[in-house]
Amino acid sequence: MRKLSIGLVFSLVAVMAFTFAAVDAGAADTVKLGFNIPLTGDNPDVGASSKNAAEMYLKKHPTVDVGGKSYALKFVFDDNEYKAESAVKVSTKLITEEGVLGIIGPQSSSQAVPAGEVANNYATPMISPWSTNPNTTLDRPYVFRGCFLDPFQGPVAADFATDELGAKKAAVLYDIAADYPKGLAEFFKEAFEGIHGPGSVVAFESFTTGDKDFSAQMTNIMMSGADVLFTPQYYSEVPLIVRAAKEMGWTKPILGSDSWGGGDLMGLCGDDCKGYYFSTHYAAAGAKGDTKAFIDEYTAAYGKTPDDVAALTWDSLGLMVQAIKDTGKLSGDIKADRTKVKDALASIKNYPGITGAMTFTADGDPKKCAVVVKINDEGKFEFFKSVCPK
Amino acid sequence: MEETLAPKQTGGLFHRVGLFFKPVPLLGYLLGFLACAIWEQSAGEGLTVLLGLPKMPVLFGLLTIFKVLAGIINFLIKGDAFNWATWVYIPAALVYLTVIYLLPLAIVARAVVKPANALARFLQRFPLIVTALVQLGLMYAVLHVWAEMxxxxxxxxxxxxxxxxxxxxxxxxxxxxxxxxxxxxxxxxxxxxxxxxxxxxxxxxxxxxxxxxxxxxxxxxxxxxxxxxxxxxxxxxxxxxxxxxxxxxxxxxxxxxxxxxxxxxxxxxxxxxxxxxxxxxxxxxxxxxxxxxxxxxxxxxxxxxxxxxxxxxxxxxxxxxxxxxxxxxxxxxxxxxxxxxxxxxxxxxxxxxxxxxxxxxxxxxxxxxxxxxxxxxxxxxxxxxxxxxxxxxxxxxxxxxxxxxxxxxxxxxxxxxxxxxxxxxxxxxxxxxxxxxxxxxxxxxxx
Structure with missing residues (x-):
């Protein structure tokens, strides 16, 4: 019993001694930002890209000056496991427990929609870099996004097919079971038929996630006499579609969307994809200025070209930090500061991001230009054309 | 002789603890938890500051402990920077757990054995639904007070x-x-x-x-x-x-x-x-x-x-x-x-x-x-x-x-x-x- 009490007293003393050290460590003025990203689960690459971009940002800009006072930036990364429930828990935890000033993420719409609800309820600014579902920001003044939306990208692709490829009839092949391709396919169809009249999309063929054989759909597309094939699919599916098309004797252009750029398309597709076009957020080959600096630094640090997620996360983070600076002064009252940051975010004009200049609309969606890239003979994504919203 | 005694002794400690809490009915534990939750609401914030914790532990201090452990693991595996002063959060979280939850729960649950048993016996004279409603109501009160924090x-x-x-x-x-x-x-x-x-x-x-x-x-x-x-x-x-x-x-x-x-x-x-x-x-x-x-x-x-x-x-x-x-x-x-x-x-x-x-x-x-x-x-x-x-x-x-x-x-x-x-x-x-x-x-x- 005596040994026990002596031990207890000693450990208490030790705890006390360390306590003061710990209090010292946390006393500096910091600005905390939370990351609600999928570090584990079905899509860990997305989380890894976001975390890489964020860590690179922190190394480059460890502090933020607000109204002449310097604050240390601190990032809290939390794992949402690519699950809606976890995203809600993580957002609540970041806001109520960690006391973050703003949240970056979640990336995918299936987590960003419910997490956006949480952020808006607690009046905390949130930017989802990658979510394309309109519901993420709809009627939520505190929620913003970093990428353009499908209603914009669809017409970009349709205009490009018309003006640059001289297409009068188009075919579309898309995955009906996945949120993003389906939405984009419909917007493309609407825009293309708006230009060339109803019925000009001569084949509107669908498949279901995981399908590997596209010969039935390709036969219909070949028969339809289309001038161009639009397929807004992911990088893992594009090579299969392209090969199926070539086997059927398809020699006309194939047009894609930003999902082509997210992943190792050229590694999987090889020579087959060369010469095709897709619309995206930015072009890595032939980039200039800040974009080039970002790509070079990222490649040097992590050994791979940054994907869309990394670039958009970088820009979303830049926007958030810019908004914090724009507040002019942080009061220290976290609730008031969050609202100030939200107001500053909404009033940012032409933020010079690496994926283009950005201005938020009243809905919290950015007005920014899309880029059409061509896959050149070296397999690099080369800048071809920039299309800006009117 | 000693070898046969040794396992008995460790079993003895658990056995004694078990025996100590054996007469406590569910009602007693519920009252104990309610006391913990109310105690946390009044004293939790103060104790957090006293122990030097950055924020009141939410899930019995588990989150605080594993966050520090994750920091140490990342330091060992990836060589990420780790603030050694934060390891003290582990004992602090344990102290918090003991002072806020374990001790009051044990004391209150043991102290109210007689009245709680008497109340439970009294309630048993009514149809089952009455005692169930009373205890479920108490359980909800515990959760409500706990979640309010x-x-x-x-x-x-x-x-x-x-x-x-x-x-x-x-x-x-x-x-x-x-x-x-x-x-x-x-x-x-x-x-x-x-x-x-x-x-x-x-x-x-x-x-x-x-x-x-x-x-x-x-x-x-x-x-x-x-x-x-x-x-x-x-x-x-x-x-x-x-x-x-x-x-x-x-x-x-x-x-x-x-x-x-x-x-x-x-x-x-x-x-x-x-x-x-x-x-x-x-x-x-x-x-x-x-x-x-x-x-x-x-x-x-x-x-x-x-x-x-x-x-x-x-x-x-x-x-x-x-x-x-x-x-x-x-x-x-x-x-x-x-x-x-x-x-x-x-x-x-x-x-x-x-x-x-x-x-x-x-x-x-x-x-x-x-x-x-x-x-x-x-x-x-x-x-x-x-x-x-x-x-x-x-x-x-x-x-x-x-x-x-x-x-x-x-x-x-x-x-x-x-x-x-x-x-x-x-x-x-x-x-x-x-x-x-x-x-x-x-x-x-x-x-």
């Missing part, structure tokens, strides 16, 4: 209570009936979608389902109807699995039920009227803590009555030997049908609650991942037991939250724990234990 706790608690109900509903089929059914997330999806269809379609304006049909301020009173509707629709879906279960058993039924899960998921993905793969959002915020608590209590009550009834015994007979059960005049078809429909009903209700807590539902939420999660809860907690389902759902949820800072290591630690449980207790932590409500709520008589 932080909204993170509240959302954690809500999702955990839903997980308890969902796990128990699967235990009817996988535990009591002994079939391996993989279709439960499918039932949950049907419940979630159908109750959302009811609430969003009728009472909320939404892009997918159109304008609100009714505009009543007391519309939340219809929420039970929405949940029941969701549950019934899930039961209808369960027919698709129940009918083939007459002819197949074991692995084959597992495959059929897995197919059902995929059918449900693709159905909702392709159903454009229900939002397709984008899902439905904008559910009204009706799934509050009392609603969830009452639904869960009701679920546990009816499921427990079901499995202890003659029908429940028939379920066990079917599990142990189907032909023998048939020979002993058990109507195996009726039994299986009832178990599937009943289990699916409560899974559907749990789905309805989940959709209204998250206020969003999409098909991707009900994937194989969800199946793995709920199967882990059932088998970790224990088959054929209400206690097991509660323990399984709560501990897996708590572990999932506490180990979140460990990131990928979390998916090594939790499966490892599952493997250990399967080695040492192949049927789960608390399996095959009857949940006798009268005994649980009653006084503890010690001679």
């Amino acid at each position: 932080s909204d993170y706790r509240l959302i954690f608690l809500k999702l955990t209570l839903i997980a308890v109900l969902f796990t128990l509903s699967l235990n009817i089929i996988n535990g009591y009936m002994g079939e391996f059914s993989c279709s439960h997330p499918g039932f949950m999806a049907i419940g979630a979608y159908m109750s959302s269809l009811f609430t969003v379609g009728l009472f909320a304006s939404d892009k997918v389902l159109g304008e609100a049909v009714f505009n009543v301020s007391t519309a939340y009173l219809t929420f039970p109807l929405a949940l029941i509707f969701g549950g019934l629709m899930a039961s209808m879906g369960a027919l698709i699995v129940a009918i083939p279960s007459f002819k197949t058993r074991g692995d084959y039924l597992a495959i059929i039920s897995l197919a059902f899960l995929f059918i449900v998921k693709s159905f909702f993905e392709n159903m454009q009227a229900l939002g397709g793969s984008r899902g439905i959002s904008g559910q009204p915020d009706w799934a509050t803590l009392p609603v969830i608590f009452i639904t869960m209590a009701l679920g546990i009550w009816t499921i427990n009555n079901f499995v202890t009834s003659t029908m429940g015994k028939a379920l066990n007979a079917v599990r142990d030997d189907e032909s023998a059960a048939e020979a002993m005049t058990v109507n195996t078809r009726k039994t299986k049908m009832t178990a599937f429909l009943f289990g699916a009903f409560w899974a559907g209700v749990a789905g309805g609650l989940l959709a209204h807590v998250l206020r969003y539902v999409n098909p991707a939420m009900f994937s194989v991942q969800k199946l793995a999660e709920v199967l882990a809860m059932v088998y970790f907690g224990g088959l054929n037991s209400v206690y097991g389902s509660i323990v399984g759902a709560v501990s897996i949820s708590l572990l999932g939250e506490a180990l979140r800072p460990l990131e990928i290591l979390k998916w090594i630690v939790i499966p490892l724990l599952l493997i250990l449980v399967m080695i040492y207790r192949p049927t789960g932590l608390i399996a095959f234990k009857e949940f006798d409500v009268r005994q649980v709520f009653g006084p503890k008589e010690v001679e």
